[in-house]
Amino acid sequence: MPLSRRQRLAQLLLIQRGHLFPWVPVCLAFGIGLYFMLPEEPGIALIGLAGLVAVTIGGLALRGGALIGPPLWLISLVAAGLVLGAVRAHMMAAPVLGFRYYGPVEGRIIGIDRSASDAVRLTLDRVRLDDVAPARTPDRVRISLHGDQGFTRLEPGRTILATAHLSPPGGPVEPGGFDFQRHAWFQGLGAIGYTRVPVLTLHPAQPGAMRVLSLRLTLASRIRAAMPEETGAFASAILTGDRSALPQPLIESLRQTNLAHLLAISGLHMGLVAGFVFAALRMIGAAIRPVALNWPLRSIAALAALAAATGYLVLSGAAIATERAYVMAAVALLALVVMRRAFSLRALALAALVVLILRPEALLSPGFQMSFAATTALVAVFGLLRGKGRGLPKPVAAVLTVILSSAVAGGATAPVGAAHFNTLSQYGLIANLLSVPLMGVLVMPAGVVALALMPFGLEAIPLWVMGWGLDWILLVAREVAAWPEAVRHVPAPGPAVLPLYAIGGLILVLWQGWLRWLGVLPLVAMIWLWAGAQRPDILIASRGELVGVLGPEGRALSKPRGAGFVASVWLENDGSAADQAIAAALWSGEGRVRHLTGKRAADSVTCTAGEVLVMTHDPPRDLPCAVYSPARLRDMGAVSLIRSEAGLKQQTAREVAGRRLWNTEDIRERPFWPSNDQ
Structure with a gap:
């Protein structure tokens, strides 16, 4: 006698008994990923509703049996993951510098490392900034040390004074790229910057302060002292x-x-x-x-x-x-x-x-x-x-x-x-x-x-x-x-590639029975999407300081020096091995995309309809072409343009990143839990 659909489904789920626990973190991760994908920061009502769903559906799943229980647990865990992501993000809330700052920076050293440019970096807490209210002062800042240093012994717990440039953590250098603002939020960093003048000591480290970090650095120095330079650095x-x-x-x-x-x-x-x-x-x-x-x-x-x-x-x-x-x-x-x-x-x-x-x-x-x-x-x-x-x-x-x-x-x-x-x-x-x-x-x-x-x-x-x-x-x-x-x-893939890879691999590994081979389908889709990934024809940096145009020989950059980090990320995402100087040699200097730097160039600029004009200063009047100046880019972030039959299709970093805690000041100032006097 053939089995009914319900019986076949029950048989399929019964095969999974004893193998369902590994799916728990998968479902939780799906909910966490859903939180980070939202285009708008969820309010207390949505988070409360998700929490209610997690608890209620989870309670029903306990009595759901082998057939109904697993789907109910899936819904409950996904909702719990969304709540978990939101609560963690709000727990990390701290002031973020809202402007570019230059002046005295005072703080206690709580971390010492090295930047990608090989400069020593200090992470500071107990931060004080000149003419910045304590409520607006970041809890932590990170500064890179350039120029002639060596006047102060860098050790954990020492309070130092530096004259530094600080700015808020930057957003993605292209739409859909790595979001450093989000990364810095979860590290507790409210500002990053650099100094070119000597760092000075205000107060020595207190005895016993930051014992673990001090011990770690002491051991590291002893290891390096006992071995050749590079070997000792590797060992430490x-x-x-x-x-x-x-x-x-x-x-x-x-x-x-x-x-x-x-x-x-x-x-x-x-x-x-x-x-x-x-x-x-x-x-x-x-x-x-x-x-x-x-x-x-x-x-x-x-x-x-x-x-x-x-x-x-x-x-x-x-x-x-x-x-x-x-x-x-x-x-x-x-x-x-x-x-x-x-x-x-x-x-x-x-x-x-x-x-x-x-x-x-x-x-x-x-x-x-x-x-x-x-x-x-x-x-x-x-x-x-x-x-x-x-x-x-x-x-x-x-x-x-x-x-x-x-x-x-x-x-x-x-x-x-x-x-x-x-x-x-x-x-x-x-x-x-x-x-x-x-x-x-x-x-x-x-x-x-x-x-x-x-x-x-x-x-x-x-x-x-x-x-x-x-x-x-x-x-x-x-x-x-x-x-x-x-x-x-290799070029950067689209946003769906890694999720498809994870889903396909997990189905192959975790699912029991012949249906596990359905996991091959997401993997094939991943390869197909990655192979057909389209890079933007035009990229514009968030302050107009660099432009990149994709041509038959690769991406041409508008200048050979400056904005080096942005240039390197663009070229890496293109899958190019060229450096900025090589890419800048491809720039023709004219054409339908123009890049103007300096206030004098902005004051005398002219253009025609159909041109793309990128500027580092705002023009004094309206122009007939598409203008990307600091005033316009301020609310857009980095911009990508893709040519199509209908013209240039625009996408901005802010559109992709959404309005979230880590990139929108008015959301940060909105309390997650309403106070009694509201």
Whole structure:
């Protein structure tokens, strides 16, 4: 007797029983993503309604049974994700500088790192600005140091005074591009800027102030003092998270060979630290007969490894990537304590759930996406291979495991990395095969021993061993990066590409039964959309300081210097390897698109209908052409124009980004929770 539709649906859902928990963070992430996609910041009424839906539907799902329960949970979790994203965004609310400021900046140093231009950067809190009310003063600012410095010792907790240029965090440099305003909002940054005059000390650091950061920088300096310059900078970055001494060419070589993940204290480092401690304690315990026979060595070693991972988290500064890695390691180690399998999709889902609840904004970060893409693929592939290849010799099995894991992780993260950074490392697999095993068997174990012996002043030998391994990795990075066509540049995809990749991959991995192969369809759609991605014909910077016109030879830029960051992002998103000077050589200087700089040019400008005129100063009168001047761009942000039969189709960064907390002042000043006197 054939089954009815309801029976077939029930049978399909029953197959999923025991495999539905990994979908919980997926549904939550969908709701968080929905919050960030909204064109307008949701008000208290919408958030309250979403919260009511989450609670009510969740209550019904508890009694919904195997057939009705899962769809109800999906609705409840999506609504909960939307609420979670909104609440987190409002929790991060802080003043944002509303104008360009030049003058005295006073603040306490709470962070020291290095910018993309290789300048030392200071993050300051307890900020004071001249003639700016405390209620309007950002809680945190970040300034880059240029010019002749060295008059002040830069250390955490020291209150400094600088004469600096500050401005609000900038929006996307093109519509749909990376939104630095949103990124800065969740970092608590209300202004960014630079200084070219010496930084001076107002108050020294208080004794005991910012102990963890001070300890981290002290350890980093001791590590660098014991090793050659670049090797020491690399070692301090992976052991303490301090990247302030890393030279930009070194970082670039690691990026071009897909080895930059070795710099971030993430899953690899946390896993190696915890794994080394776990394995070492089990080996030591196994060598002591009474301990081996009477003590629960596995649980003790797992708890000790968790303590080591916790210390590593605190020491390294607890960045988002490190927090994510710590949660995953903690889940795996606690699973070992209770005699469960450490690595499973359920454990991975629990780690993702914890990260999303603590930091919903992590969903948008490349680190989160690449980390969970790699780990999900590894768990799925090695789960399929469990129990196979037992007859292989151990050395052969170990080599094959390294090759397979590098290939799987690299293949899973390649689309994410290409979408965010517009590059594909052609020889990344080779570089990783030559470097990652040494990282696991030599570099990180020696680093752990060095940190353990450092209080006794005995770190020299393990640091020498560690340095030998790091020298090899740096050699591999430089040599492979020098190979012909080591890096392939790819154009930026549309906004639907990465969601389609995630949906397709998750269906393939998480769904049970033959319907999982439907996950191939989103992946095919992703490839089709990416291959047909259209770049804007004309790009205009947010203050009119740069124009880019796409031609048959690539994008022509209106000037060879200035607005360098904007130029580099445009060219990267085009999938071009050219630099700004090369792109500027393509600019004809005339045509239907013109770029005028300076007030004198603005005062005497003329144009005809059909022209596009971009200016750095406002014209004194109305003109018959399409004019993009500071007055017009102020409310538009960066602009893209695409040619069509109907003319030029305009899109602005503000249209795409919407009116959100992080980019609209009147929304920031609107209270999320109404006060009693309203």
